[in-house]
Amino acid sequence: MTPDPIFSDAVLPSWNEGVARSAILDFAHRVTTEGSPDFLPVAERIAVFDNDGTLWGEQPLYVQAKFALDRIKALAPSHPEWRTTQPFKGVLEGDMKAVAAMGEQGLAQIVAASHANNTTEEFETIVRDWIGSARHPTTQRLYTEMVFQPMRELLGFLRSQGFKTYIVSGGGVEFLRPWVERTYGVPPEQVVGSRIKVKYDVRDGRPVLARLPDVDLVDDGAGKPVGIHQVIGRRPVAAFGNSDGDFQMLEWTTSGPGARFGLIVHHTDAEREFAYDRASHSGRLARGLDEAAARRWIVVDMKRDWKVIYPPEP
């Protein structure tokens, strides 16, 4: 018998040999082998991936938070009142302690001011322009060049095995859709994310979807299975995350019948990326680490399991 070409060195080349890589290949082999008790029809091969911290970095600050801050600065000339009003004053003066002191309310104000009161087409252009030029504060690389190469390979590998790959992010769905197809090979209709409300309107005979300053779905934690249900409508069979915000997505995915796969990316590489888990302000991971073994979720040790972190410089 010829070995399944899945088990070739050409597959997942940025992954070191080890438990994580083997578990991925073994799962793919089982669900794609006709006659295997774990065989899955192509239609049921749905895999969901968190974005922040799973497909790209989330340190020292969520990328979308950086987008929001930049957007406030760009809009400031039209809002002179922001110079004396928190949380905007803090944003403009770089006083993040003052912003943090405003708590949830301040965050909501920043999200509304930076994301809403435009049309979906206008916002898409704003995101495209920003993502095409904004750079990471320490590496000075474009954020879209700081995606995790091993995870890109994993997305492509699963698609080669008949999987439909979805992004299920706590980040905003409209912040992701304009660029994820080029970066991850995931089309806009396969992105689930947090969203604000939109309203259909006809302005001067031209229909638009107006973005309102009201949250419609927080696609994080227990909101992830809800977002998955609304958009995908079937339970995934494989889920990939990195923080406790992904816990319920992994739980929902891996509790179904038949073959299931759950994986957590553990950020252990202070040298090449960042090392954080239980105490981190973004991407906190505690319950996932505590329960992964009992739930048979694979924990990727980034430092040990990944040969490289980022794609080669273009």
Add this chain to the structure above:
Amino acid sequence: MTPDPIFSDAVLPSWNEGVARSAILDFAHRVTTEGSPDFLPVAERIAVFDNDGTLWGEQPLYVQAKFALDRIKALAPSHPEWRTTQPFKGVLEGDMKAVAAMGEQGLAQIVAASHANNTTEEFETIVRDWIGSARHPTTQRLYTEMVFQPMRELLGFLRSQGFKTYIVSGGGVEFLRPWVERTYGVPPEQVVGSRIKVKYDVRDGRPVLARLPDVDLVDDGAGKPVGIHQVIGRRPVAAFGNSDGDFQMLEWTTSGPGARFGLIVHHTDAEREFAYDRASHSGRLARGLDEAAARRWIVVDMKRDWKVIYPPEP
């Protein structure tokens, strides 16, 4: 030059030759011909179809309304109070005037009682059981056998031309997902519809999505472009509907740049199906008829354009 095989008699065999069939074939030819000014990459070939009145019948009563009434009857033994409380009393006694007298509030109560307070898995089973046995009051055929054969051919034809076909229904998304793949070839993740809220919960260690008696999205009228945006995230290039509840979906779809296609099914066949438009209680069509010509939307005259209405008896 060999003619495009699109223009073969084997394509859309249940459609009579005429303006509607020609317009469909011409559109498909233009958007799939490389080098044509109207060529569309496969990724952008998104087509959206209304369900009630477009893919299957909606007379004398919406199918899902019949489902709700049957469900109330099935649950009545556990709800003795319904025997004396409207709108349930009216449903149980077949007194639809009493039900109608309750207006929107009565409808909301019927929807909540018949659709909510179960899990998504339980509801899926309920729908599967009902749709597998319920029959149309006049023809006595299963509802899934009373889909419109010409529209099924159209769905398949567009898919053969690289289109991704979506259902965008005012009906409940969870009422449709369990059976549309078999009936229309549309997978659950390509269904947009009205929905109630769901909440993630872990019961006795088993995760569930609980269906709550609160409306989350009414995917009808101006709600259709909203549902399309939430789930698909790009503007479709072709839209198919039959009532003014589809007006904004057609408007949104056909207002975009490049090649666009809008089509309205006009129910003109009292003999083989039903004839109704401006005065109908379900599937009212007035504005669409008034504005179709100016908007270059194709109006299908069911009696003239369709050779058959339903698939052959199995």
